[in-house]
Amino acid sequence: MVDFTFNAKEQEIIREIRREGLVLRKYARYYDEHEEELPPDEFPEAKEFAHIDKMAADRGADATSPTAFYMCMLMHRTWGDMMRMKVPFTALGNASVTAAGTDEQKKRWAKTRLSMANTEPGCGSDSKAIETTAELDGDEWVLNGEKIFVTTGIRAEGSVIWATIDKSAGRGGIKAFVVMKGTPGFELVKKEKKMGIRSSDTAAFVLKNCRVPKENLLGMDPTVKKGGGGFKGLMKTFNLTRPGVAAMGIGNIMACQEFVAEEMAKEGVAVDYEAGQHKRSAIQQKMIELEAELEAATLCTLRAGWLADKGKPNNLEASVSKQKGGDISRRGAQLALEILGAMGSTHDQLVEKWFRDARITDIYEGTGEIQRLVIARELLNYTSKDLT
Ligand SMILES: Cc1cc2nc3c(=O)[nH]c(=O)nc-3n(C[C@H](O)[C@H](O)[C@H](O)COP(=O)(O)OP(=O)(O)OC[C@H]3O[C@@H](n4cnc5c(N)ncnc54)[C@H](O)[C@@H]3O)c2cc1C
Missing domain, CATH: 2.40.110.10 (Butyryl-CoA Dehydrogenase, subunit A, domain 2)
Structure with missing residues (x-):
């Protein structure tokens, strides 16, 4: 059975990653404005959070499958900042x-x-x-x-x-x-x-x-x-990395969505989930749609990771997750700015940076159009010669 309910240890890890994320956000603007500088591999407060990876290695007998949980960790790490200041040693x-x-x-x-x-x-x-x-x-x-x-x-x-x-x-x-x-x-x-x-x-x-x-x-x-045997082997790289790229984009939009919800709350606007669609304001409706899309993209990404752990083919699911992650990245960041108005465009907030960061999710590791091609081929059982 596929179940992505995180156990108590896993929820604690997510809380710790988010605490770390708030620290990382302090450096986000600097390295955005000083592109010529290479951020150090570790940020100054890194030692305070060294326990997170150890916690992730011991998540208990009822732990979520490792790749699915790794995707979840990536989402929450990029919630701190899309390009966090803690660079993994692998690439x-x-x-x-x-x-x-x-x-x-x-x-x-x-x-x-x-x-x-x-x-x-x-x-x-x-x-x-x-x-x-x-x-x-x-x-x-x-x-x-x-x-x-x-x-x-x-x-x-x-x-x-x-x-x-x-x-x-x-x-x-x-x-x-x-x-x-x-x-x-x-x-x-x-x-x-x-x-x-x-x-x-x-x-x-x-x-x-x-x-x-x-x-x-x-x-x-x-x-x-x-028939491209060696090339197919290489394309397997993407079945591992496309869900990861999606996860990073999703984390970025989670940050946008939460920021907008907090700003709306300051103005006394909260989404009324119980009210019918006709009773909600346009902004409330947009927020609900954004949350639903985020949830869909998240589940697709976790599932692509879960399939990899089970040793099952995930070519289709890797592209579905990347396409959904790319789509929510473009539209979610746009929507955040739409709702915030001028405030979303100033350098006083990170939202305008997140908006610029978001676009890449739908480009690298194969654009949204290419993901749709892969998805269509997989569903229709076509080869790349049949559908280009
Ligand atoms: C910041 C960044 C980091 C990157 N990192 C890496 C990296 O580490 N390694 C690496 O190898 N590459 C990397 N890339 C390159 C990236 O993977 C490519 O830019 C991407 O695959 C698109 O290729 P392209 O730019 O040549 O666009 P093109 O292939 O020329 O496509 C242009 C447009 O046409 C569309 N298009 C193309 N073919 C089709 C088709 N058959 N059907 C419908 N639409 C189509 C595309 O979706 C796109 O919108 C990176 C790019 C960026 C911007």
């Missing part, structure tokens, strides 16, 4: 190693922070259009190409680079390679300046005759896969 590339690496590779890079570089100037949504090449030369792979919009690209120790070993094979030729910083020919060329999530660093790289040992090919299988 997207670590999820690629988990999804496509051999056991030895998983062990080797378990403690190495790795970004993930798929996007290129001519390839974003359509991952099979990758132009970066990898050629085997003796015991080394030689990589050439450009990668843009790489999250954590500045602070990560290395990156998982998606490249093709045979362009004519389409997705069947795409493989992933771990490239460490300092490797000759692997050049960091840009740090992006962004509309939102400014404390998250985003980088661009050029690879020029960049040589890595042949053991850095994730999965260690250099054969071209008909």
